[in-house]
Amino acid sequence: MSQSGSQTIEQATTAIQVDAQPDNKTRRYDRQLRLWAASGQAALESSRILVISATATSTSILKNLVLPGIGHFTILDPKNVSAADAGNNFFLNGYSSIGKSRAEEAVPLLKELNDSVDGEAVVKRVEDLLKTDDGKQWIKNFTLVIAHNLPNGPLETLSDLLWEELEDPPLMIVRSAGFLADFYIQFREQCIIESHTETAPSIRLTKPFPALQEWADNLDYSKVDPTEHAHIPFAIILIKEADQWRAEHNGALPNTYEEKAQFKKRIRERVVKIDEENFEEAETQAVRLWSEKGVPSDIEELFSLEPLTSSSSKQTLNPEFHALLKTLHAFVNSPEGPGNLPMSSTLPDMKTDTESYVKLQRMYKAQSAIEATQFKELLASKYPQLTIDEDMVDSFIKHAHQIKVLRGKKYGALEADKDAISAALQAWPSDTATTHFALNALSILLEKNSDPTTITAETLKSEVENFVGQGVDIPEDLDNAVGELARSPTADLPNTAAFLGGMIAQEAIKMITKQYVPVNGWCVVDLIESKTGIVNN
Amino acid sequence: MTTVNDDATSSDWDGRYYHVDQVLNTPGPRTEDSFQAGDAVKDFLRNQCKILVIGAGGLGCEILANLALTGFKDIHVIDMDTIDISNLNRQFLFRPKDVGNPKALVAAEFIMQRVPGVKVTPYFGKIQDKDEDYYLQFNIIVCGLDSVEARRWINATLVNMVDEENPESLKPLIDGGTEGFKGQARVILPTISSCYECSLDMLNKPTAFPICTIANTPRLPEHCIEWASVLEWPRVHGEKKLDTDDPEHIGWLYNTALTRAKEFKIEGVTWSLTQGVVKNIIPAIASTNAIIAASCCNEAFKIATSSAAFLNNYFMLIGTEGVYSYTFEHEKRKECPVCGGESLDITISKEWTVERLIEMLVEKQDIQIKKPSLSSGIKQIYFQAPPQLEQATRPNLEKKVSELVEDGGEVTVTSSTLPFNLSLRIKYT
Ligand SMILES: [Zn+2]
Numbered sequence: 001m002s003q004s005g006s007q008t009i010e011q012a013t014t015a016i017q018v019d020a021q022p023d024n025k026t027r028r029y030d031r032q033l034r035l036w037a038a039s040g041q042a043a044l045e046s047s048r049i050l051v052i053s054a055t056a057t058s059t060s061i062l063k064n065l066v067l068p069g070i071g072h073f074t075i076l077d078p079k080n081v082s083a084a085d086a087g088n089n090f091f092l093n094g095y096s097s098i099g100k101s102r103a104e105e106a107v108p109l110l111k112e113l114n115d116s117v118d119g120e121a122v123v124k125r126v127e128d129l130l131k132t133d134d135g136k137q138w139i140k141n142f143t144l145v146i147a148h149n150l151p152n153g154p155l156e157t158l159s160d161l162l163w164e165e166l167e168d169p170p171l172m173i174v175r176s177a178g179f180l181a182d183f184y185i186q187f188r189e190q191c192i193i194e195s196h197t198e199t200a201p202s203i204r205l206t207k208p209f210p211a212l213q214e215w216a217d218n219l220d221y222s223k224v225d226p227t228e229h230a231h232i233p234f235a236i237i238l239i240k241e242a243d244q245w246r247a248e249h250n251g252a253l254p255n256t257y258e259e260k261a262q263f264k265k266r267i268r269e270r271v272v273k274i275d276e277e278n279f280e281e282a283e284t285q286a287v288r289l290w291s292e293k294g295v296p297s298d299i300e301e302l303f304s305l306e307p308l309t310s311s312s313s314k315q316t317l318n319p320e321f322h323a324l325l326k327t328l329h330a331f332v333n334s335p336e337g338p339g340n341l342p343m344s345s346t347l348p349d350m351k352t353d354t355e356s357y358v359k360l361q362r363m364y365k366a367q368s369a370i371e372a373t374q375f376k377e378l379l380a381s382k383y384p385q386l387t388i389d390e391d392m393v394d395s396f397i398k399h400a401h402q403i404k405v406l407r408g409k410k411y412g413a414l415e416a417d418k419d420a421i422s423a424a425l426q427a428w429p430s431d432t433a434t435t436h437f438a439l440n441a442l443s444i445l446l447e448k449n450s451d452p453t454t455i456t457a458e459t460l461k462s463e464v465e466n467f468v469g470q471g472v473d474i475p476e477d478l479d480n481a482v483g484e485l486a487r488s489p490t491a492d493l494p495n496t497a498a499f500l501g502g503m504i505a506q507e508a509i510k511m512i513t514k515q516y517v518p519v520n521g522w523c524v525v526d527l528i529e530s531k532t533g534i535v536n537n
Numbered sequence: 538m539t540t541v542n543d544d545a546t547s548s549d550w551d552g553r554y555y556h557v558d559q560v561l562n563t564p565g566p567r568t569e570d571s572f573q574a575g576d577a578v579k580d581f582l583r584n585q586c587k588i589l590v591i592g593a594g595g596l597g598c599e600i601l602a603n604l605a606l607t608g609f610k611d612i613h614v615i616d617m618d619t620i621d622i623s624n625l626n627r628q629f630l631f632r633p634k635d636v637g638n639p640k641a642l643v644a645a646e647f648i649m650q651r652v653p654g655v656k657v658t659p660y661f662g663k664i665q666d667k668d669e670d671y672y673l674q675f676n677i678i679v680c681g682l683d684s685v686e687a688r689r690w691i692n693a694t695l696v697n698m699v700d701e702e703n704p705e706s707l708k709p710l711i712d713g714g715t716e717g718f719k720g721q722a723r724v725i726l727p728t729i730s731s732c733y734e735c736s737l738d739m740l741n742k743p744t745a746f747p748i749c750t751i752a753n754t755p756r757l758p759e760h761c762i763e764w765a766s767v768l769e770w771p772r773v774h775g776e777k778k779l780d781t782d783d784p785e786h787i788g789w790l791y792n793t794a795l796t797r798a799k800e801f802k803i804e805g806v807t808w809s810l811t812q813g814v815v816k817n818i819i820p821a822i823a824s825t826n827a828i829i830a831a832s833c834c835n836e837a838f839k840i841a842t843s844s845a846a847f848l849n850n851y852f853m854l855i856g857t858e859g860v861y862s863y864t865f866e867h868e869k870r871k872e873c874p875v876c877g878g879e880s881l882d883i884t885i886s887k888e889w890t891v892e893r894l895i896e897m898l899v900e901k902q903d904i905q906i907k908k909p910s911l912s913s914g915i916k917q918i919y920f921q922a923p924p925q926l927e928q929a930t931r932p933n934l935e936k937k938v939s940e941l942v943e944d945g946g947e948v949t950v951t952s953s954t955l956p957f958n959l960s961l962r963i964k965y966t
Contacts, residue, residue: 020788020791020807020808021784021787021788021808022808022809024622026809027622027623028622028623028625028626029626030623030626030809030812030818031623031626031627031818031819031820031821031822032626032627032820032821032822033809034717034809034813034818034820035717035718035820035822056556056606060827063629063823063827064822064823064824064827067625067626067627067629067823068626068627068822068823068824069626082552082555083550083551083552083553083555084552084553084555084556086550086553087550087552087553087554087555087556087557087606088555088556088557088606089606090602090606090651090652093651094651094652094653095550095653098550112632113629114625115633178559178560178565179560179565179835179845195858196857197857197858231754349756349757350756352754352756353753353754354754354755354756354801354802354803357754357756358756358801358802358803457566479566480565480566480567483565483566483567484565484566484567487559487560487563487564487565488559488560488563488565489559490556490559491556491557491559491560492556493556493557493560493607494556494557494603494606494607494834495603495607495831495832495834495835495838496831496835497831498599498602498603498827498830498831498834499827499828499831499832499835501824501827501831502823502824502825502826502827502828502829502831503824503828503856503860505823505824505827506718506822506824506825506828506856506860507860509822509824516718516856516857516858517857517858517859518859519859519860520859523860527832527835528565528567528839528845528846529864530722530832530835530836530848530852530864531852531862531864532854532860532862534859534860
């Protein structure tokens with residue numbers, strides 16, 4: 001750096017401007033904004049969560065939702081605090097809470113975790129609410145409903161209610177006893193733009209846009225000086241080498257292992273002096289040439305997905321997302337388009353000088369702006385009557401390579417399907433499904449007779465055999481699960497509660513922010529083996 | 538300070554441990570025979586067991602609450618930090634009024650107030666302040682730290698403490714860590730199972746930008762920020778130390794980086810990025826901490842009570858795409874400098890200088906020793922301190938290793954930050 005250059009910087013910074021410093025709210029949420037950004041935070045802040053029961057597990061879940069800043073929560077619980085509750089629930093005032101309303105005692109202790117979150121206690125039975133139209137509508141107005149250890153009867157009614165309309169809120173079902181637990185998210189469709197998967201977007205090495213191609217074409221290795229030579233960005237090197245290779249191989253890129261090795265060798269041979277890191281980088285990045293696809297196969301699959309449509313109202317679910325998806329399909333097929341997903345404006349770092357990198361970055365940005373405009377024109381012509389938030393469109397274009405769509409099933413879908421049960425029991429590791437079915441049996445038995453002393457390993461086992469049906473082999477692991485549940489049929493252990501509190505909150509955050517990918521299927525937790533597993537639907 | 542609530546009407550009321558007692562009264566199908574169901578195990582857990590929690594931050598707050606609820610009543614906690622506003626999105630024992638106060642003290646107070654009959658003894662300071670006698674008094678140690686250095690220290694200290702004649706000297710160490718939606722919990726039985734040092738190579742490599750990029754060819758906003766903090770700060774401020782918690786300092790770095798970025802037409806320098814780069818901020822959320830802390834405490838509970846087998850020995854969680862976890866036995870490394878006993882073979886060129894070897898030791902993923910000092914037998918090769926010795930051995934930096942150490946010779950590496958020696962066997966190509 002020259003002396004004068006540094007002087008300017010010093011002068012410019014003598015008067016320190018701290019006005020760029022974030023406000024208190026941004027500082028408070030800094031560590032999570034780095035994960036889901038302002039858009040995710042806004043979604044959280046406008047959410048309203050209903051939690052049924054104020055058990056240790058329920059308050060643990062809520063703690064992890066109040067801290068990051070959901071908008072509002074409601075605890076629905078008709079019970080009073082028992083001696084046992086006062087012992088295992090951190091969000092009660094110990095002994096002095098005994099005998100008072102569990103929901104009313106818990107709400108203030110949860111609210112004090114975050115001033116910007118509102119919460120209320122509703123001392124009612126969910127069974128009663130489910131009997132009236134007002135009660136039903138009240139439940140449907142939440143963003144998300146979470147139920148812990150709700151008996152099977154009301155749980156099924158609740159699940160039916162929240163499966164009536166396409167836009168009904170997701171229902172998270174959580175069950176636990178002792179060291180074992182499982183949970184399930186009942187939802188129709190989750191459309192994710194920012195899935196945060198680690199797949200890198202294409203940088204168009206196989207199909208360069210005109211400006212990029214021109215740069216590669218105009219580059220003559222023999223005419224650049226040694227400093228410049230060591231600063232040619234790897235993208236340009238690869239485009240140039242790929243062109244030459246294709247010219248010699250009837251338009252094909254390296255395909256076999258030998259061809260790829262030979263291609264890399266060519267790059268190595270371009271090096272004129274040692275330590276040309278840009279060529280080293282080109283060699284390691286050559287894999288982009290043969291892995292880069294115009295349209296990744298998982299995105300291609302989404303093109304054939306039809307939106308969910310209500311049979312009664314003819315309304316579709318997530319119409320904006322599906323309009324964008326259809327537009328993406330049209331964009332990819334459009335003769336005027338690049339034949340690729342629209343360009344994401346993010347460029348990886350490359351070993352080159354500032355000038356070349358900035359030039360390259362501007363080219364990519366310019367191209368990405370052109371394609372974004374094409375995309376938006378296509379969207380407007382296909383859906384003239386639809387107004388979609390500009391930020392959503394831009395985000396969709398930017399993240400087109402990582403969009404995901406999950407389709408869920410109703411609670412009980414697995415149990416209603418004999419083939420699915422049998423497949424789950426044959427899957428590896430076998431104790432995932434046996435634990436899940438043992439928890440089913442526990443919930444059925446406790447509903448018939450709430451006295452936990454009636455629960456034995458034998459009664460649980462025969463209940464499992466009962467609904468699994470004849471002719472299906474049940475793995476021996478079932479003995480471990482039923483034995484463990486018989487040992488602690490009604491135990492809401494503080495550690496299990498805390499573990500589930502984290503897991504359920506994490507999945508709830510994914511559902512609400514529509515970022516990252518939630519679980520689809522039953523997630524089974526075994527804290528004896530310290531492991532989790534999934535039973536697919 | 539509030540004292541422990543010993544009120545007979547509120548401590549251990551009837552039915553207080555209804556939930557936990559279900560697994561303490563009866564063994565499960567997989568419980569080992571050594572389990573003493575009933576009063577014996579409850580007495581040990583509630584009246585005898587002494588447990589240490591290292592760290593009262595994101596994991597520590599959760600760990601303290603879980604231990605207190607499961608029935609541990611003699612809990613100690615060490616933390617050297619004070620509360621910052623950015624802790625409040627997850628460290629749920631702290632409120633805005635507590636900002637600036639020591640974490641250990643506030644957390645201990647809160648737990649004792651909320652969970653009657655539990656005694657939490659805080660220590661506001663460094664783990665290195667305490668000696669073996671201190672660590673020997675505990676039955677179990679649970680560690681929720683974000684510093685690799687501190688974890689290596691406690692791990693090595695506990696391994697060194699093991700005396701084969703005295704089984705009581707072996708303290709199970711349970712270690713948790715999180716990053717965003719990911720985390721891990723593990724059980725370390727010092728000298729018996731794989732230790733923290735054994736798995737050092739599993740850590741993500743911190744992003745380091747080459748000095749020449751920062752100085753000459755910046756391309757990313759991060760390069761401009763590094764330039765401001767690594768090169769410009771010492772040049773302009775001389776001896777004055779950069780305090781990354783001081784908003785004025787961050788402000789200066791931000792403005793300096795921004796000016797440089799403008800000069801080079803680089804976009805993207807923001808306050809948040811500046812802070813992230815200079816403080817090496819790792820995203821952290823309540824939910825992941827809850828999962829990992831619960832897992833750690835669940836292992837502590839199982840070890841203390843034998844009510845179920847404990848984790849052998851590593852639980853890894855990735856929550857970004859669905860819920861993916863992997864439970865496995867991490868193997869001991871026989872050349873682990875802490876618990877392995879064998880020297881690490883290093884093959885280098887005969888032309889390598891001592892300085893080049895030191896650079897490699899700093900960078901190598903399974904070693905990562907900052908400021909190593911080197912000796913071979915009684916021969917001092919290079920010492921970082923004291924200053925006289927540093928000066929006396931400095932000329933060796935330029936010399937070739939092969940002039941100082943014979944082929945197959947041993948080199949001992951030490952560092953003031955780590956309580957162990959690493960022994961290398963040098964071979965030449
Ligand atoms: Zn080791």
